[in-house]
Amino acid sequence: MTPTARTAPDTDRDPRHPDLAEVTLQQILEALVDPVRRGIVAQLAADGCGSMACGGFDLTVSNSTATHHFRVLREAGLIRQSYAGTSKMNVLRRAEVDAAFPGLLEALLGAERAGG
Template identity: 45%
Template sequence: MPANQELPHPDIADVALTDVLFALSDPARLQIVRDLSSGPLEMAQCGATNPTLPKSTKSHLMKVLREAGVIRNEPRGRERLVSLRREELDATFPGLLDSVLGASRG
């Protein structure tokens, strides 16, 4: 897929809590969300804590998070910028991300 191709993102009104919880239930996907909680990253930087992760696996993890409405994955020149949909998720599911990210650190 070309780096400049737009990917579909669900409207926040169509995001189901069960899909978000499923996306956050996998340790590798949760780590990506933790990484993004500090701010957007280029796709290549996401998952930098696990450089042995195959590109196909990383792409699948990102796809699950994007389709669940947890992240945005948008073209930025030749790269892709990945960001957490924090404000939208906090407005729709108040306290969810704080709870999940807080519990995962403990």
């Protein structure tokens, strides 16, 4: 049997990360309309190493609500998630998003820094 592309549903250990060629501007904007999700993106952009565990974010929501927000960002192609031991790590897909939607993240981050 020859290997094929993974078609099984997402699992917590192997979440699906969309190709940004498949992501629309509307999906990105809908993901970023929520202030909690914008805060997650801003924290990832500000993080020096570029990767943060879910528990390392300064969030004002419950763990289950945070999980929802991370899933929305992942499904919109904004973050990539992977496991490092028992920690789910998050990385901003900045280069990919910048290539697909030039200037969008910089505008968002500039507005967040300005308090908007």
